[in-house]
Amino acid sequence: MKVTLRVWRQRGPGAPGRLERYEADDVSPEMSFLEMLDVVNEKLIAAGDLPIAFDHDCREGICGSCSLMIDGVAHGPMQGTATCQLHMRSFADGAEIVVEPWRARAFPVIRDLVVDRSALDRIIQAGGYVSVDTGGAPDGNAIPIAKAAVERAMDAAQCIGCGACVAACPNGSASLFTAAKISHLGLLPQGQPERYRRALRMVAQMDAESFGGCSWFGECQEACPKEISIDTITRMNADFIRGGTVARADGSR
Amino acid sequence: MDLRSRVPAGPIEQKWDKHRFEMKLVNPANKRKYTVIVVGTGLAGGSAAATLSELGYNVKCFCFQDSPRRAHSIAAQGGINAAKNYQNDGDSIYRLFYDTVKGGDYRSREANVYRLAQISVNIIDQCVAQGVPFAREYGGLLANRSFGGAQVSRTFYARGQTGQQLLLGAYQALEKEIQRGGVTMYPRTEMLDLVVVNGQARGIVVRDMVTGEISSHAGDAVVLGTGGYGNVFYLSTNAKGSNATAIWRAHRRGAAFANPCYTQIHPTCIPVSGSYQSKLTLMSESLRNDGRVWVPKQQGDPRPPNQIPEAERDYYLERRYPSFGNLVPRDVASRAAKEQCDGGHGVGPGGYGVYLDFAEAIGRLGEATIRERYGNLFEMYERITDEDPYQVPMRIYPAVHYTMGGLWVDYNLMSTIPGLHVIGEANFSDHGANRLGASALMQGLADGYFVLPYTIGDYLATARPAPVTTSQREFAEAEAATRERTARMLAIGGSRTVDSFHRELGQLLWDKCGMARNAAGLREALARIPELREAFWRDVNVPGSHAELNQALEKAGRVADFLELAELMCRDALHREESCGGHFREEHQTPDGEALRDDEHFAYVAAWEYAGEDREAVLHREPLDFEYVHLAQRSYK
Ligand code: FES
Numbered sequence: 032m033k034v035t036l037r038v039w040r041q042r043g044p045g046a047p048g049r050l051e052r053y054e055a056d057d058v059s060p061e062m063s064f065l066e067m068l069d070v071v072n073e074k075l076i077a078a079g080d081l082p083i084a085f086d087h088d089c090r091e092g093i094c095g096s097c098s099l100m101i102d103g104v105a106h107g108p109m110q111g112t113a114t115c116q117l118h119m120r121s122f123a124d125g126a127e128i129v130v131e132p133w134r135a136r137a138f139p140v141i142r143d144l145v146v147d148r149s150a151l152d153r154i155i156q157a158g159g160y161v162s163v164d165t166g167g168a169p170d171g172n173a174i175p176i177a178k179a180a181v182e183r184a185m186d187a188a189q190c191i192g193c194g195a196c197v198a199a200c201p202n203g204s205a206s207l208f209t210a211a212k213i214s215h216l217g218l219l220p221q222g223q224p225e226r227y228r229r230a231l232r233m234v235a236q237m238d239a240e241s242f243g244g245c246s247w248f249g250e251c252q253e254a255c256p257k258e259i260s261i262d263t264i265t266r267m268n269a270d271f272i273r274g275g276t277v278a279r280a281d282g283s284r
Numbered sequence: 285m286d287l288r289s290r291v292p293a294g295p296i297e298q299k300w301d302k303h304r305f306e307m308k309l310v311n312p313a314n315k316r317k318y319t320v321i322v323v324g325t326g327l328a329g330g331s332a333a334a335t336l337s338e339l340g341y342n343v344k345c346f347c348f349q350d351s352p353r354r355a356h357s358i359a360a361q362g363g364i365n366a367a368k369n370y371q372n373d374g375d376s377i378y379r380l381f382y383d384t385v386k387g388g389d390y391r392s393r394e395a396n397v398y399r400l401a402q403i404s405v406n407i408i409d410q411c412v413a414q415g416v417p418f419a420r421e422y423g424g425l426l427a428n429r430s431f432g433g434a435q436v437s438r439t440f441y442a443r444g445q446t447g448q449q450l451l452l453g454a455y456q457a458l459e460k461e462i463q464r465g466g467v468t469m470y471p472r473t474e475m476l477d478l479v480v481v482n483g484q485a486r487g488i489v490v491r492d493m494v495t496g497e498i499s500s501h502a503g504d505a506v507v508l509g510t511g512g513y514g515n516v517f518y519l520s521t522n523a524k525g526s527n528a529t530a531i532w533r534a535h536r537r538g539a540a541f542a543n544p545c546y547t548q549i550h551p552t553c554i555p556v557s558g559s560y561q562s563k564l565t566l567m568s569e570s571l572r573n574d575g576r577v578w579v580p581k582q583q584g585d586p587r588p589p590n591q592i593p594e595a596e597r598d599y600y601l602e603r604r605y606p607s608f609g610n611l612v613p614r615d616v617a618s619r620a621a622k623e624q625c626d627g628g629h630g631v632g633p634g635g636y637g638v639y640l641d642f643a644e645a646i647g648r649l650g651e652a653t654i655r656e657r658y659g660n661l662f663e664m665y666e667r668i669t670d671e672d673p674y675q676v677p678m679r680i681y682p683a684v685h686y687t688m689g690g691l692w693v694d695y696n697l698m699s700t701i702p703g704l705h706v707i708g709e710a711n712f713s714d715h716g717a718n719r720l721g722a723s724a725l726m727q728g729l730a731d732g733y734f735v736l737p738y739t740i741g742d743y744l745a746t747a748r749p750a751p752v753t754t755s756q757r758e759f760a761e762a763e764a765a766t767r768e769r770t771a772r773m774l775a776i777g778g779s780r781t782v783d784s785f786h787r788e789l790g791q792l793l794w795d796k797c798g799m800a801r802n803a804a805g806l807r808e809a810l811a812r813i814p815e816l817r818e819a820f821w822r823d824v825n826v827p828g829s830h831a832e833l834n835q836a837l838e839k840a841g842r843v844a845d846f847l848e849l850a851e852l853m854c855r856d857a858l859h860r861e862e863s864c865g866g867h868f869r870e871e872h873q874t875p876d877g878e879a880l881r882d883d884e885h886f887a888y889v890a891a892w893e894y895a896g897e898d899r900e901a902v903l904h905r906e907p908l909d910f911e912y913v914h915l916a917q918r919s920y921k
Contacts, residue, residue: 042832043832043833059557059558059560061557061558062558062560063562063668065562066560066561066562067560069560069562069783070560073781073783073784076781076825076827076836077779077781077825079827080827081827081828082827082835082836084833084835086350087524088349088354088356088523088524088525089354089356089358089359089523089524090523090524090562090563090565091359091563091565091566091664092664092667093358093359093445093448094349094354094355094356094358094359094523095351095353095354096349096350096354109667112667116664116667116668118667118668118670120670141494141833142832142833145833147350148350148351149350149351149471151351152351152352152353152459152469152471155353155455155456155459156459156460156462156463157463159456159459160414160415160456160457160459160460161413161414161415161456162460163410163413163414164335164338165331165334165335165338165410165457165733165734165737166406166410168406168409168410168412168413169409169413170409171368171408171409171411171412171418171426171440172370172425172426174412175420175423175424175425176420176424177420177424178420178421178422178424181417181418181419181420184415184417185417185442185443185449188417188442188449188452189445189448191448192351192353192354215415215417216415219415219417221412221413221414221415222415
């Protein structure tokens with residue numbers, strides 16, 4: 032099959048960018064989307080042009096590196112699928128496909144389709160952990176945890192940190208990302224001691240970065256390659272509000 | 285070359301405790317005066333960086349990904365072993381130790397493996413405390429599954445994303461320490477050389493992958509947790525960025541490279557679909573718990589699998605290995621699949637595949653149970669192949685997955701360069717010639733959380749490295765050499781892309797130094813690799829400039845190093861005139877086609893010393909003694 036690509040090209044962070052047109056012939060429906068880009072890049076290099084830069088690593092939907100807006104949709108048309116797991120069989124022969132980087136104020140473009148997502152790491156730094164140092168942990172079976180609770184924690188813990196939720200959100204909010212971590216840890220007994228403090232701090236950091244707020248569009252859960260539910264945001268909001276009360280009561284914060 | 289293993293004396297059960305007592309400590313107040321450089325943020329590097337910072341060291345941590353959370357450990361699916369004996373099925377530290385030495389085909393160091401088994405139980409406790417959501421039973425206790433090479437159920441898991449959850453645990457610990465100020469993190473920064481001053485590892489040269497700036501960092505010790513070198517084959521289950529540059533550059537600076545020919549070919553991967561294939565996807569070995577491997581008895585049988593009656597199927601693993609059946613170790617399962625395909629029984633395009641069939645398990649346990657156990661793996665398979673494994677058997681074929689070889693380290697995880705420590709897959713230490721499933725995560729975390737943080741203290745307290753700054757001559761020289769090499773690559777302007785060289789190298793290695801090797805093939809590869817290397821430096825086309833994000837340049841540097849490492853792998857494979865674990869020499873097999881070791885001549889670690897460009901590496905031997913597990917031919921029958 033053949034496809035026509037219109038790809039965002041931008042040489043550096045401050046540089047102007049524009050959509051360039053490329054013809055990809057000899058596309059096999061069994062190729063992944065990134066393999067199709069590999070083939071385009073090989074041709075570009077052979078022709079003396081610069082290849083299209085894009086982030087990728089595991090190519091199996093788990094590292095969260097890949098990050099493309101495909102026809103305006105984060106990670107493209109397949110639900111619950113990261114760009115690297117999208118295959119060309121999802122496109123019609125002859126299709127024209129627009130490929131852009133994540134678009135969000137908090138994710139500045141570094142080059143072409145590569146953006147800077149370090150703001151997500153800073154949200155985790157603000158409290159996305161259980162503060163236990165190595166050593167001294169009790170036996171793994173010391174605290175039984177209901178299977179259902181672990182399963183729900185795991186549903187949230189699956190987040191791959193790709194940032195699709197931010198790219199899909201009209202407000203550029205990182206609420207789903209932040210809420211996934213708050214839910215993962217808040218659903219487990221190990222996460223309880225810091226539960227409210229964590230919510231307060233992570234939300235504050237999210238606000239301090241250039242992310243927007245959540246106004247309940249729900250685009251994030253549609254775009255999420257791990258199909259994390261916006262129920263987690265309800266949980267985050269509840270912990271945040273309760274956190275304020277707790278903090279006032281015990282003078283912490 | 286000093287290959288003293290520094291294994292402490294005494295009974296194996298007491299060695300580690302005794303050693304911990306005998307090691308020198310760094311005064312808590314002095315720890316922050318020491319800077320430790322950690323390269324790589326996977327399970328080993330991430331856990332080490334976090335723990336060293338918790339102890340009070342000043343840590344500088346580097347990764348080439350845009351975030352430390354993306355290191356390739358994240359892709360590990362199946363699980364992590366620990367000798368908890370929660371299932372009451374007879375497991376023990378000794379049994380995990382025994383299984384690992386035997387699984388490694390008697391080519392690992394007993395004392396290291398014993399320590400690994402001891403520490404395994406602490407890892408689970410630590411990860412649970414961090415909030416890792418391991419699978420649980422209805423009663424709330426931790427669940428286990430079985431894995432290849434073991435007859436007890438000791439593998440802990442978090443759905444099919446165990447590596448992800450463990451890595452996020454380590455990553456979160458790391459972020460906690462970054463917040464606290466103990467760790468300075470340098471993402472999108474690639475190590476391109478090691479700096480050695482007065483015989484000690486004192487720093488690294490790095491390239492900022494966004495600006496292209498080359499600079500160096502100084503420290504009192506350097507830790508490499510940079511993973512394995514499976515991507516030398518081009519097609520592997522490794523992430524695209526996984527590379528050997530850090531360990532290869534360290535090797536060139538004097539670190540011995542041990543057992544480079546020990547590579548693991550994983551039996552259950554999705555077969556190649558076309559020439560554009562960029563990587564291979566693993567299907568967790570845990571699938572072999574419930575899936576049955578078979579091929580049609582009739583060669584080239586054209587019928588779809590569902591139309592082949594039971595009597596015309598060959599469940600060859602169950603037939604040949606009745607006691608382990610589908611759960612034989614990886615090397616055995618991979619080789620058996622290759623034999624079936626070479627014998628014309630392969631299925632799918634090109635005949636490079638065997639079936640992994642869940643029909644019987646679905647019938648016995650119900651689809652819901654299978655979905656709960658493997659749901660995400662089944663989805664992943666369907667996404668890639670467009671086939672529904674609940675309806676038709678999966679097609680699988682072996683693929684390069686892990687490298688047991690790596691930089692030589694002593695019991696303290698220190699290489700032959702004082703101060704250079706190597707942890708996780710990047711070292712050679714614990715898996716011998718074959719790694720058992722669910723043991724990589726265990727080793728990475730054991731090294732990072734529980735071994736290195738002690739042993740590095742002993743090094744610092746004993747060696748007392750003198751103050752050093754990056755303005756010293758050795759740093760300037762290493763930086764200049766890196767700049768010169770980069771400029772050279774960019775100036776070639778030849779006719780072939782980096783990938784085309786990488787693919788050619790990968791195919792050559794897969795054919796000659798892959799699942800089965802022989803002297804003639806290895807000699808051929810040894811003749812062709814230098815030619816390919818010469819062609820690369822003459823005819824590669826690396827577009828763009830140095831001072832920008834340049835992915836072609838990043839790849840070129842890595843492939844240039846693979847082109848050197850590949851030769852050492854073949855040389856090692858040629859010299860090792862025996863078959864063991866993942867190293868199968870066709871000349872050395874039993875009458876029924878099993879690996880035939882030669883303990884009299886080859887019960888040693890082959891540690892290679894770099895001798896300069898275009899000079900043959902020099903072989904050194906560390907003899908292996910087996911005091912506890914007596915040498916026997918592995919049998920899984
Ligand atoms: S490349 Fe890792 S998730 Fe897509």
